[in-house]
Amino acid sequence: MPQTQQIINTDTQKRIDSYLAEILDIPRNQIQKWIEKGKVCVNGKVVSKNYKLKGEEKISFEPIEFEKPNLKIADCDIKILYEDDFLVVVDKPAGVVVHPGAGSEHKSVVGALLFRGIKLSDIGAPLRPGVVHRIDKDTSGVIVLAKDNNTHFKLANQFALHISKRYYIGICEGHIKDSFGTIKTQIGRHPIKRKQFAVVQGKLAVTHYKVIMRLKDMDIVRFELETGRTHQIRVHMQYLNHPLVGDSVYSKSSKLIQRHALHAFYLGFFHPNSNKFLKFYSKLPKDMIELIG
Template sequence: MPQIQLTNVGSQKRIDSYLAEVLEIPRNQIQKWIEKGKVCINGYVVNKNYKLKGEEKITFEPVEFEKPNLKVSDCDIKILYEDDFLVVVDKPAGIVVHPGAANEELSVVGALLYRGVKLSDIGVPLRPGVVHRIDKDTSGVIVLAKDNNVHFNLANQFAAHICKRYYIGVCEGHLKDYHGTIETQIGRHLKNRKIFSVTQGKHAITHYKVIMRLKDMDVVRFELETGRTHQIRVHMQYLNHPLVGDSVYSKTKSKIITRQALHAFYLGFYHPISNKFLKFYSKLSEDILNLLGLKED
């Protein structure tokens, strides 16, 4: 496989931790690449303990994974933008970004492959092209990479908080403050390892602003500074205002919406080749409009 190159723009983590977080690959796999001399900093092979200083040029040659049997079939996704390097998709609720342990029949990755879209292959085998993810029952816009260098560039933009991501969510009750920042650690729940909670784990920052206050719920705009699994959902539960319809983090069942009321409506990032800042929007889904009493004609 060809070498991947990146200029580290600020991280001061250990090289194995940094690559594992950016690429969402298990750290022990990254360490195997390092042990085989596949990772260089400023042209020199380093060990797994090397601590980044913030300005290094990183080059590495990924060890190719065994190709899995991905289920390839079309589904109701909309391509908002596509070129030779990346593809931007509007994902409906109910479809996973990529197959997981449940070996889902329908996924964004499977639909793109079905349509003949080439995806990068430096990530975990079941996640070709996947730079970032949104939950199965969260709708909205995501970007996938076609090229390995592009994948790494985009992944680094997310890790360095260069990308802009905005969500619209509907929470139960009324938040005390109209705007604020939630900064905690998020990790696996101590009793239920399938879900997450505010506990010892990874640093997580969510900015929020109430944009509409209804009778018994708030419509909130969220900006993610970090991208932890279930981050917004966990943070809203932490504030005792879980998202409406969230079957995992709320004890209240909605009569109107059957999934968490969360929509990724905006994504902005620098194109890895042209360096032009691209902006993409996704309209609110029909079920959230129904919840707000704003059903389209």
């Protein structure tokens, strides 16, 4: 029997189904099924899917368990940095997706963990068990996955409330004018190139950056994510006219590296059971070290 979860919302004028779908990274139609079954309450009262939040309300919900999908299960070159009864922290190499998608990916972090007999939460989208947050296929680095639903919700709430800490190292084209700063925009689907994202009307995206070294024609930059939009760092650096080296989607490919130069080197969060703050690091991969020279 799924346990009832609670979230104190910090948003206003957003529909309850959209809000939960966003912070939990679960398709809105799945959230709507919970609501239709009377499993979602705001301040103790059952609400409809189009209920608009007023801010600082207590949202409680009891997830409906769905049939587990038929996932492609195969091992791949991932490194487990930490594992206990509640969660697993993984160091993901570039070229491996976090979870299978509609494409033809045969190897994924999720598939590798299931192959190794590691149980994951079952409340995500059909192909995303355990996935609390994601990094791009060609971004390397550290991520956390949940083993049970209670852990999944608690971790998701930390990401939604910006309690967790995420730092990246990126290598950007040219030299950024300011040595540090914050990029605060909205990000949405590109109006023409639908597989891309852009600084257009969409969801709030906040990226903090600090240049840590200036090379001949590149900057090594540390990024801190306050929000976690798809392609956020890549879009924001294109917006500053200093895209990531090797980013063939938002700039151009490079002979020096076969992917965009971005690495998630640090992840910190409170353990959902012990409440101890955990910190995990991932070493800069060989291709980025060689790019720096």
